Amino acid sequence: MKMKNYLAIGILCLFLFSCGSDKKESAEAVQPETVSNVKNVEWSKDAVIYEVNIRQHTQEGTFNAFAKDIPRLKQMGIDILWLMPIHPIGEKNRKGTEGSYYAVKDYKAINPAFGTEKDFRDLIKTAHDNGMKVLIDWVANHTAWDHVWTESNPEYYTKNDAGEFMPPVEDWDDVIDLNYSNQELRAAMADALTYWVSEFDIDGYRCDVAGMVPTDFWNDIRKQLDAIKPVFMLAEGEETELHMDAFDMSYSWELMHLMRKVASGEESTQAIKDMYARDFKRYPKGYYKMNIITNHDENSWNGTADEFFGKGQEAWFAFAATTYGMPLVYSGQEANNKKRLEFFEKDPIDWSGGYVFSQVYSALFRAKSQNPALWNGNFGGSIEWIETTADDKILAFKRVKGNRMVLSIINVSDERVEFELDQDYLDMQRVFGGGALKVTKQQVIAPNRFKVFTK
Known part of the structure; x- marks a missing residue:
């Protein structure tokens, strides 16, 4: 859209939906x-x-x-x-x-x-x-x-x-x-x-x-x-x-x-x-x-x-x-x-x-x-969330398709975080360099940093 007035758009769309006008037809939720x-x-x-x-x-x-x-x-x-x-x-x-x-x-x-x-x-x-x-x-x-x-x-x-x-x-x-x-x-x-x-x-x-x-x-x-x-x-x-x-x-x-x-x-x-x-x-x-x-x-x-x-x-x-x-x-x-x-x-x-x-x-x-x-x-x-011991600071998840997997670990805090994943992950590859490795259950990640692994 061309302007910043999101509130105006929301109000307008709500009005049009509720009135069932020609401008925006109502529809049942998917x-x-x-x-x-x-x-x-x-x-x-x-x-x-x-x-x-x-x-x-x-x-x-x-x-x-x-x-x-x-x-x-x-x-x-x-x-x-x-x-x-x-x-x-x-x-x-x-x-x-x-x-x-x-x-x-x-x-x-x-x-x-x-x-x-x-x-x-x-x-x-x-x-x-x-x-x-x-x-x-x-x-x-x-x-x-x-x-x-x-x-x-x-x-x-x-x-x-x-x-x-x-x-x-x-x-x-x-x-x-x-x-x-x-x-x-x-x-x-x-x-x-x-x-x-x-x-x-x-x-x-x-x-x-x-x-x-x-x-x-x-x-x-x-x-x-x-x-x-x-x-x-x-x-x-x-x-x-x-x-x-x-x-x-x-x-x-x-x-x-x-x-x-x-x-x-x-x-x-x-x-x-x-x-x-x-x-x-x-x-x-x-x-x-x-x-x-x-x-x-x-x-x-x-x-x-x-x-x-x-x-x-x-x-x-x-x-x-x-x-x-x-x-x-x-x-x-x-x-x-x-x-x-x-x-x-x-x-x-x-x-x-x-x-x-x-x-x-x-x-x-x-x-x-x-x-x-x-x-x-x-x-x-899809996306499968991984519970960690620091869920207030860490977003950890995996995505799986067939025998392929990606594991992402994101530190969304300004603190160095030590935490545990749900398990060890074997035969992974670092996206940012390095050969095959085991992603261990015990993890440390720097402030505002991330790790991404593939398999």
Whole structure:
């Protein structure tokens, strides 16, 4: 989403759900043991995703400048590139100098600040040549005030009592709400979505505020897109029904907030375990979740990963990369970007300090690629928590798939911890170097550090 007003979104979604309006249809919660109808593409099974902020990723802020970084990202272990919206940005009621990516002026055009159609095609080709997939960010819920449809098809929009265009949320006053009770709007949006897959060979979409768009629209468009080529769909949302027929993956906001609360001492490690217990009951079997320690919204509006996790950032990312779900890396995260990037201005990332987390990320992503226990959804293993004698400071778990296993031990405290695991683990390999070894029951781990073993 484009702004930080999560409370407003929650209130709006609750209202729409309770009223059963055309904007957001009500749906029963997914029941335990439900199986999704979504067929996850094979290439997503061990994938890691990277969110690309084209404007801020390089000094130039262009497709061509970013494309030069693709081989490095591939070497780090990235499989999917999610590009924040690539479309022209509205000028009417624009916020700041550059405006919000999420105020789209034309769904079938390229933001000229980023480059040309040819530049975008070249970026996609470079990604595909490096064995990577490309998703683009799609803003289906609203447009800029000067989107081409405001002149050609004003009936596509929600109107207030005075018959005027209106924002979907009060402080999103640089955009106006689309009306999904209009079938022609649905057809036009579907036409635009299929355009980028059929004409540019992109591999799917990240869908902004997906829960604010009727789920049946997403269900229909997934079928249309898959008829062109099998795609991957990421929902910015946590609604369980999004997983049934439309989306491969949704956000794990709850996990993100719990990680921060555990890191700050507000919550215990048990809160994370309880969250997984709930999720495994309410989501379809094999659901994908995107594990976040930062992204564009969080960085710009709430704080950097360094602000939230400090010296524990590496350890918490090791948890995000080895627990159930797909890890996300945001532009600059591997360099420990400590700047809250301006959202409506050009504000390039400072890469001068080097890619401080790159080696750690590479090792974790290599383990994910090589060990099926770490794969995503039904392709991988679930999560089995290991009780220790220091559960208030240690998150220990294993994931098992067939005869393969990964054992993760994360010290989420600022203290050196001596503790006991449930047993010795034989014939393990360190992810960060070393041959076969026995992971003994007796353990010591330094403050804010972690150990990951595979078998």
